[in-house]
Amino acid sequence: MDPDLYHLLIALGIGAIIGAEREYRSKSAGLRTMIMVSLSSCLFTILSLKIGVENPDRLAANILTGLGFLGAGVIFKDENRISGITTATTIWMTAALGMAVGAGYELLSLLGTLIVLIVLIFLIYVQEHIESLNQARTYRIVCEFQQKTLDQYEDLFKTYNMKVVRSAQHKTAHKIRGRWILIGSAENHKKLTAYLLNDANIEELSF
Missing domain, CATH: 3.30.70.260 (ACT domain)
Structure with missing residues (x-):
């Protein structure tokens, strides 16, 4: 299998896993959004490596600039509470994982996905306990x-x-x-x- 296609499939899986968790909790950025964020970040990284960008850090900066618009769209203020920050940071993290896959760091991206799931799924119970107190x-x-x-x-x-x-x-x-x-x-x-x-x-x- 072509390595680039292999990386895109991994990015698709990462976006689907994280997006499924967000979709299950009825968040504004769900399955399709996370898949597209992961895929696009992966593809941009692959293309930049193929084209030959002189300063790779510029690629990451441009991807993060685009993500700023997505993050702003899911954050809103409700009474005295700000909602959507976790979803916005999850979008940011999903993009980082997609970039890691595109750069060829498959194991790092998979371990990062596992950590994200632990934070999103299990730490919510700790958060709820703290809020009850x-x-x-x-x-x-x-x-x-x-x-x-x-x-x-x-x-x-x-x-x-x-x-x-x-x-x-x-x-x-x-x-x-x-x-x-x-x-x-x-x-x-x-x-x-x-x-x-x-x-x-x-x-x-x-x-």
Whole structure:
């Protein structure tokens, strides 16, 4: 078999394996995207070696420049949390693996793929455990204005072992609104939410 075709097939397999994991988790960059990233990086590397680029580092720089547009497309901000960074870095890593295959480092690329799968599949359980112990959540409370602020809720948050990262209050004609970013365990968030849902003074609540 032609070595270049062999390398392209390996790159296709690497992209398919990583893309299948992303597709399973319903990420914006899934199976086809990862395959195309791996294949294109591999092909660009093969062509540059055949053509004879004087400075090989320029090839990597140009590939990474193109990947910047893909990475920006999968990152978005949701409330106080930024999502898609893991998918963006996975695209970056998939391109690096494709380049390694194109340069002839098959074993290195396969070992790199194994490490990527370990990070994506197994370390997510470690991440979830850490988040259950300490997670940030935004609370919004709207009450009828009764000539006082909502500072009593900040005292309430402390009783549930919550750390107030940021707070703001806003008064309109007959309403007063409060917004807080709280950090605490998932269990304490659950208890606090249950209490707030049963607070008769709260007219609107989001969390």
